[in-house]
Amino acid sequence: MTRNLSSLQFMQTFSNKLETALNNLALAQYPPDAKRTMRKFASSEVAALLGVTEAYIRQVSLKGQGPEPEVTPNGRRLYTLDQILDLRIHLAEKGRKKSINPRRVPGEECQIIAVTNFKGGSSKTSTTIHLGHWLALRGYRVLAVDMDPQASLTGLHGALPGFDYREGDTLYSSIRFDEPIPTREIIHQTHIAGFDVICAGLELTEFETAVAIEMRKTGGTGFLLRVSQALEQIADDYDVILLDCAPSLNFLTLSSLTAATGVLIPVPAHMLDVDSTGKFLELAASYMQILDEAGAGAQWDFAKFLITKFEPNDHPQANMQALMRQVFGTDLLLNAVIKSTAVADALTWKQSLYEVQRARFSAPKTYDRAIESINAANAEIEALITAAWGREQ
DSSP: OOOOOOOOHHHHHHHHHHHHHHHHHHHSSTTTOOOOOOOOOHHHHHHHHEEEEEOHHHHHTTTTTTTTOOOOOTOEEOHHHHHHHHHHHHHHHHHSSSSGSSSOTTTOOOOOEEEESSSSSSSSSHHHHHHHHHHTTOOOOOOEEOOOOOOOOHHHSSSSTOOOOTTTOSSSHHSSSSSOOOOGEEEESSSSTTTEEOOOGGGGGHHHOOOOOHHHHHHHSSSHHHHHHHHTTGGGGGGEEEEESSSSSSSHHHHHHHHHEEEEEESSHHHHHHHHHHHHHHHHHHHHHHHTTTTOOOSSEEEEEESSSTTTHHHHHHHHHHHHHHHHHHHHHHOBBBBBBBHHHHHHHHHTTTTTTTGGSSSSSHHHHHHHHHHHHHHHHHHHHHHHOOOOO
């Protein structure tokens, strides 16, 4: 029997076609000469971010203190994110509320949080990007590291200047065994002040082969330290580093879990997703036992489960949430992230909800529910970070 469909021709044809189509779509959204910018924030939003009243923000502005906002014809005061950060630092220096500037101080270790799960579609990237943007808006210095060769987090930032995943501009360049480059050389600043990114690409898959070859030559578990050593080079520059892991428990994910000080496991409240998470935990436990016996076990400040894509009115999901609450107890975050078309729309535009103006949505209340849900979960995670630093809650 003769088969007439060439596997090589099929894969190459549609790989090229899809890449061309997606590149054209990306260029339509963000042309090469376009400069992507973060939206501006009204004084009411600034007050909420800083934890002060809008009247206080207005008073500071009228006294000529801090950055000068843009004033619209109808009297609204609009601040850029850079101005919000300047205002945060100014108020921390001049006022009594020093905590208004939340950046870590000497003695507080950079928090490295791995966002991971076995199952694709569990909202790992959405969780990472919304948490990262939230923390940047709150005044932290944040680095997001895309650990997934599929590069979803990288794609959300549009066309980053100078980045081509085929030219060794991913984390693999800093963790490879042969002539690694300094980690600082592969960091990209984004259009969001305080939020940087290390991109991903297909070359990340080479780490699996490289580790297998290295283990054959030397044995041991030294490969587990590659990610940790790469991040140590730049840890002093950041308060929080987020690792968006691939949906697999490979050598790169194990190295990420070893480097992490905290772990987030997003889980939709569906039977298949919860069952898959159970298998992920079982396999991870078997690997961790081997690493413990080899003296290379990981120790974390916290590890928490987060329910994602939750539909409160869906009875089976409510039952699954109750089961998860019973099994995971306090290791399940109190706040679930609801499923929302607002999030799907924003990601289609290659933006987080924090980047999109509320007025852009045809149903603003949908946006309100989504952002309230995400804010609550992110605030709970932020509390875990500050608790790890030993700050009073």
